[in-house]
Amino acid sequence: MAVDHEKIEQAARMMLEAIGEDPDREGLIDTPSRIARMYDEVFQGMDQDPKEYFATVFGEDHEELVLVKDIPFYSMCEHHLVPFHGVAHIGYIPKGGRVTGLSKLARAVEAVTSRPQLQERVTATVADSLKETLDPHGVIVVVEAEHMCMTMRGIKKPGSKTVTSAVRGIFQNDAASRSEVFSLIRGGNS
Numbered sequence: 013m014a015v016d017h018e019k020i021e022q023a024a025r026m027m028l029e030a031i032g033e034d035p036d037r038e039g040l041i042d043t044p045s046r047i048a049r050m051y052d053e054v055f056q057g058m059d060q061d062p063k064e065y066f067a068t069v070f071g072e073d074h075e076e077l078v079l080v081k082d083i084p085f086y087s088m089c090e091h092h093l094v095p096f097h098g099v100a101h102i103g104y105i106p107k108g109g110r111v112t113g114l115s116k117l118a119r120a121v122e123a124v125t126s127r128p129q130l131q132e133r134v135t136a137t138v139a140d141s142l143k144e145t146l147d148p149h150g151v152i153v154v155v156e157a158e159h160m161c162m163t164m165r166g167i168k169k170p171g172s173k174t175v176t177s178a179v180r181g182i183f184q185n186d187a188a189s190r191s192e193v194f195s196l197i198r199g200g201n202s
């Protein structure tokens with residue numbers, strides 16, 4: 013579904029008026045339409061299903077870890093509609109030759125983060141999408157992010173980071189494999 017520009021423009025105009033601004037002054041006159049166009053981009057994941065990206069698989073016989081680290085993302089916190097941003101790390105062990113394209117992992121992150129979100133839901137949705145489509149032996153998704161609603165307002169704790177993980181399949185019971193992935197993720201960040 014396309015973003016309703018007219019509605020966003022009306023709302024943005026009303027919000028500017030509500031804070032005591034003049035939405036018709038030169039600097040603000042195009043702001044409502046800019047916000048509408050920005051929301052096209054920022055919320056383009058509203059009608060995207062991350063599972064669709066995993067439809068293409070290569071019959072590659074690799075039943076060992078695949079890890080794509082440090083996938084940058086920006087999302088909008090659903091409580092305040094301000095950004096939270098950081099990186100996602102996705103590791104999985106393919107099964108039955110179902111290996112997906114590396115870029116598809118980043119595309120899934122993009123789809124899931126391009127809508128009003130919670131960090132926990134981003135993490136779980138990416139993990140579940142991969143699990144449900146490729147049925148791999150195991151999946152680990154780790155997301156590290158800074159939330160602007162905790163830095164520029166409210167409790168005001170810049171630099172604080174939230175780390176969430178979602179673990180599926182063999183990683184749930186195999187502590188050694190799980191900690192190997194976590195240390196590979198940590199390794200590149202030092």
Ligand SMILES: Nc1nc2c(ncn2[C@@H]2O[C@H](COP(=O)(O)OP(=O)(O)OP(=O)(O)O)[C@@H](O)[C@H]2O)c(=O)[nH]1
Pocket residue numbers: 089090091129130131132159161162166167
């Ligand atoms: N669990 C979780 N909480 C989040 C996320 N993004 C923002 N929040 C939190 O959502 C909560 C909303 O709390 P409320 O008390 O309803 O809103 P608020 O009065 O603006 O809260 P403060 O931020 O404490 O000022 C805050 O504690 C935010 O830090 C997220 O991705 N996951």
Ligand SMILES: [Zn+2]
Pocket residue numbers: 089090091092093094159161162
């Ligand atoms: Zn927030």
